[in-house]
Amino acid sequence: MKFNTKDTYFSDLLSERGKPLVIAGPCSAESEAQVMQTAEALQQQHVHLFRAGIWKPRSRPNSFEGIGLEGLQWLGRVKRELGLRVTTEVANTRHVEEALKQGIDVLWIGARTTVNPFAVQEIADALQGAKVPVMVKNPVNPDLALWIGSIERIYNSGITDVAAIHRGFSSYQKTKYRNAPVWQIPIELKAQYQGLPVIVDPSHIAGNRDLIFPVSQKALDLGYDGVMIETHPTPEFALSDAEQQVTPARLAEILSNLQVRKTNYDDAELVNRAEELRLQIDAADHEIIAALAKRMALVEQIGEYKKLNNVQVLQLERWKEIFKTRADWASEVGINPTFVEELYKLIHVESIRKQTEVMKKEV
Structure with a gap:
């Protein structure tokens, strides 16, 4: 599996050297007003992709599990009226079909889906013939082979515009993180597939908005290509993952303070x-x-x-x-x-x- 590093969706987004690819938006699309308010604030910032969860796989059945199909229309409005490219998570064939129908620019596969090869293969089959970029989050458990296998399934479906998202791994040990970063696994992924863009999701790694900046900076220091940061106009009232979301103003501060190191010595x-x-x-x-x-x-x-x-x-x-x-x-x-x-x-x-x-x- 060899990734093309030229003339792809992600290579175009990454062509602006000195700045990371930035994906931002709320954990969940909760209302049309919330989506538009967030998108309007992010339009003024260096944001490449607007993200919002439409279907949310939650651990408990009584949690907010997403707004559903109606939310796709809100993302369509963001795209039409504000000119932002949009992305959302898909977890099954129906999600893929509906997202493609609504013209979603980029899809991502979540950690709970990546852990299941059968589910990933069904998504890969549904993507046959599509020309949509796909981002694949690491599985919940620290298993590099499983992560690579999911990426390969998508790639083998004809989707060559693929990126990986590192969102940390579940651990029985108590740490300051919601999901332990286990940095050596994504580093090994980068070493094996040098043309593969790797994006960090510091929101899910941290589980705490105060840790988002240091996690993001460490990822960039390790040569990651971008960040996915959950952003909400009023995080304290968010219907999901309130503790790990930041306001658009705080996002601006984080992005302005992030440093992208040189890839090599130039002296x-x-x-x-x-x-x-x-x-x-x-x-x-x-x-x-x-x-x-x-x-x-x-x-x-x-x-x-x-x-x-x-x-x-x-x-x-x-x-x-x-x-x-x-x-x-x-x-x-x-x-x-x-x-x-x-x-x-x-x-x-x-x-x-x-x-x-x-x-x-x-x-």
Whole structure:
């Protein structure tokens, strides 16, 4: 799957270098007045696409699940009267048909749909022959293969104008985010498909309007192509996701403060200095890997000792000691202890695997 980076809908929108693609609008289209009021405010800003949810897949049945078909007509009015291009979420074949009938410029597939290959394939089949750009949000769970599979299904239907939206992932761990960003997954997606535009949805990642700016800036620092920010004239009265929406005025502040970094060094001295530092990083990585090899050799020795003395592999007290002391050691030298804790979880899993192999070996 190779994405065309020229002469596509998204490439045209991204042609204005130095500024991100901006998608903004309310979480849900609630009334014609609300939609028009928001769109009129956003018309004055650097907004490429006006977004509004028409059908809203909610966790609980008594929640506001969208205004339905009537809302598509409101988006049509935004397009005709204000000249804004419009986008909405589709979750089934009927949604696709109705959105195409109303001339919606861009469709997006939501996280709850992306998680279901059967649903995505039905949407892909409904898109056969259409010339509409499609954005695919990551699935709710952190599964890169599932995300890629959904993008491939849409691409294979003949829709070559595709973009990915990173909206974070559900997690059983309590964090400051509504949906954990798990940045390494979209980074790997970008690495595998360099022509694929990737847009961040900081509203759903944050779940809190105060975190929208820092999440957006981090995404742009990682080379993302744009932002999708939920915007409502009176967020406190929104019928869905009130806490994560911002006013048009606050959106303007966020956009004016966002910085788009250069994609590469443009000065010979900077290039040389960066290369020098990269060589030092390579040398440090060699030392880390050599140290890990030494540690695993010691792990294998202790595995043999446990086997000889009929002792189980997992020693919980020892693991607790390692988990605590390594984090403390990290703090002492200015390294994030949480990072070291996560690193040692991986090291511990590999140590258990290696000792288990030793236990299975025949004498």
